[in-house]
Amino acid sequence: MSTRTRGEASGTGTIPGVDEIADRHWRMLIGGELTDAASGATLDVVNPADTSTIARFPQGDAADVDAAVDAARAAAPGWAAMSITDRARVLGDFADAIEANGEELAWIDTMDYGSPVTMMRNDVRIAVGQLRYFAGLALQLRGETIPMADRNAMDFTLRDPFGVVGRIVPFNHPLMFAAARIAAPLLAGNSVVLKPAEATSLSALRLGELAAAVVPDGVLNVVTGLGGVAGDRLVTHPDVPRIAFTGSDVVGRGIQARAASAAVKKVTLELGGKNPLIVFADADLDEAADSAVRGMNFTWQGQSCGSTSRLLVHRSVYDRVVGEVGRRMDRIRMGDPRLPDTEMGPLASANQYRKVTGYIRAGLADPALELITGGKIPDGPGFFVPPTLFSAPSGATGPLFSEEIFGPVLVAAPFDSYDEAIAQANALPYGLTAAVWTTSLRTAMAAARDLRTGYLWVNSSAAHLPGTAFGGVKNSGVGREEGIEELLEYTQPKNVYLRF
């Protein structure tokens, strides 16, 4: 693995690096002001490619969250009173500001999160696209008219905002989630307090700086800090009636309980998955193997919620497909995420590294599992873990098949019949995404009917298409995002019965 430092990348001129990030004074955005934590406390930013500490940022706590909620509460009525087309214009300006600073944002995420800069540029594009998509939905935020028996009366619905939305996002895709997931609540007329993950907060702080110039004061606030402290205060704050959470199922379930302990709140949850990719014997096997690799999102080190991390293959083609997938995984270039030809970087944090390498050690020790590729953790520095494939020829059992690893670890097992494949796929308490590879329309349609999942690909994987609703069933979540459903989730219908 290369360890070239700042300015040494060939063909790209000087590349941004540690100094630009370390030299900055990173501050939160509260009520239009860039500010340190009231306590003065900070958290370290660790570069996952070499584990060095490269910056510090505010460790906000309950006092900072309270200040942000007060600011958001004060700003909410004025923001809601603006016409929706004016709010859409602000979102458009925000998208333009992110796009204009996209290169810097991509580099910040690369240094803080570890994914190749080529991938983080893509995340910036997706975020800008989502902001513009929601801005374009402005005139679709409509109520209904309900026919009345009394012809001198009519009944209709209005869609009111909640007021202050607490928006908590995970460590993966830091800029993308922070930017894209505030579009819908803002367009609907809510003000927002955004809490990014402590492992990857920098791009959200930069987003706050950009927002300070284009979003009215208090309408968007960014508070960084520990989940169990700043996040918990946001969840339990009595003036935050709407919580939108993206993260792990364990924390998500806790958030439902904590929110309920404070007040009746609307809580939507986008949680984890252990998503199956099923290859039937009639599939185009080469394309299915490509898709199994793409579905793992190795370019983000497998740290994507929709990753299809359980590969279920019909026994008659099992050895061939698993072999092809392993060969493709072998070819992935892992290395310095700043370099243009790197396809996969380090995991995001020491926590992730401990967790993922723990699963790999458990897999290597399990006699039921055969290592097809990967498994060897390079000597440091950096949280590098290679693409790893385990095969379970005698069946899908054990923690590697039932728990979300959220790293570059794929597990494969054979099945003998359609019913067995569906039963295996549905066996877990998760249901975020699934993929099916088959050339049979009948099998595809039956799987679409039978799989308990929120999002299904047939003869594809990984892709998110703008406007399609993303979200989970079972412990993978409640609520849908990325389409008009997300916008509607940030409103409350008010029924009006009007006699004239």
Ligand code: NAD
């Ligand atoms: P996490 O649950 O540990 O943390 C997510 C966020 O919640 C962070 O901002 C964290 O600071 C905050 N938090 C932690 N404890 C909290 C508490 N007690 N109260 C309030 N907030 C708290 O998740 P993570 O490790 O950052 O992210 C990975 C997980 O997110 C994976 O399970 C992944 O599948 C999931 N995810 C889901 C989606 C989706 O759309 N369904 C998208 C991305 C990630």
